[in-house]
Amino acid sequence: MREFVHNVLQEIEISSELSNLIILAVDEACTNVIIHGNNSNPKALLKLEIQHIKNQLTIKVMDTGEYTPKSTKFDKNIVQNCIDNRSKGGLGLYIMHKVMDKVEFLSEEKLNFCLLSKKIPPSII
Amino acid sequence: MKLTHEIIDKIFVIRISGEVDANSSLELDKYVRDAILKGYSAILVNCKYLEYISSAGLGVFISYIDELQNKKGAFSFCALRTNVFDVFKLLGLSKLVHIAENEQESIDFLKRI
Numbered sequence: 001m002r003e004f005v006h007n008v009l010q011e012i013e014i015s016s017e018l019s020n021l022i023i024l025a026v027d028e029a030c031t032n033v034i035i036h037g038n039n040s041n042p043k044a045l046l047k048l049e050i051q052h053i054k055n056q057l058t059i060k061v062m063d064t065g066e067y068t069p070k071s072t073k074f075d076k077n078i079v080q081n082c083i084d085n086r087s088k089g090g091l092g093l094y095i096m097h098k099v100m101d102k103v104e105f106l107s108e109e110k111l112n113f114c115l116l117s118k119k120i121p122p123s124i125i
Numbered sequence: 126m127k128l129t130h131e132i133i134d135k136i137f138v139i140r141i142s143g144e145v146d147a148n149s150s151l152e153l154d155k156y157v158r159d160a161i162l163k164g165y166s167a168i169l170v171n172c173k174y175l176e177y178i179s180s181a182g183l184g185v186f187i188s189y190i191d192e193l194q195n196k197k198g199a200f201s202f203c204a205l206r207t208n209v210f211d212v213f214k215l216l217g218l219s220k221l222v223h224i225a226e227n228e229q230e231s232i233d234f235l236k237r238i
């Protein structure tokens with residue numbers, strides 16, 4: 001999956017720094033879908049779609065699992081909470097929000113969508 | 126992902142190579158857990174050959190920070206590649222854990238705590 005996203009992003013003129021962070025955000029989204037939405041079921045399917053139209057990058061992660069995020073909001077205290085509680089949960093969502101401009105979760109007729117959007121600035125020539 | 130370790134002056138030195146994601150983080154967690162259970166509270170993580178780490182991997186370290194601090198210990202990470210350091214920065218970890226250029230710097234820090 002990471003390689004797929006990397007190859008797609010290579011066709012867009014963005015810095016390797018931003019590309020690496022977007023790959024990470026997508027990895028986090030997919031991991032949540034696989035582990036929490038589909039109980040790591042190896043037979044479950046996930047669809048990943050990447051669109052780049054007019055400087056807007058939109059990444060769609062789709063599945064048919066049961067994932068309902070406890071919270072989809074950005075929690076600025078999550079890292080300290082994890083330290084204090086000796087836990088690991090919620091860091092993926094935090095990263096998604098930090099990297100992308102918008103993170104949305106939708107469900108429509110048994111299909112779940114995680115939409116990650118990022119405005120990609122035009123490259124400087 | 127590949128993990129190796131060495132003991133240097135009572136410091137548990139972990140060397141990670143490859144990628145740490147949700148899948149491989151389970152093994153990393155067990156590695157760190159075992160080190161702490163053996164009594165090590167000064168843990169050096171050499172990231173020279175660490176190519177990628179996700180929240181699952183960093184979550185392993187984050188979840189043990191408090192325990193190490195209670196034992197008067199700490200983590201020290203060294204030789205981070207740029208993309209890995211960027212993830213540390215994203216999570217604000219660069220302000221919460223010790224980060225060094227190289228293993229010797231990490232050893233010197235951990236010996237002083």
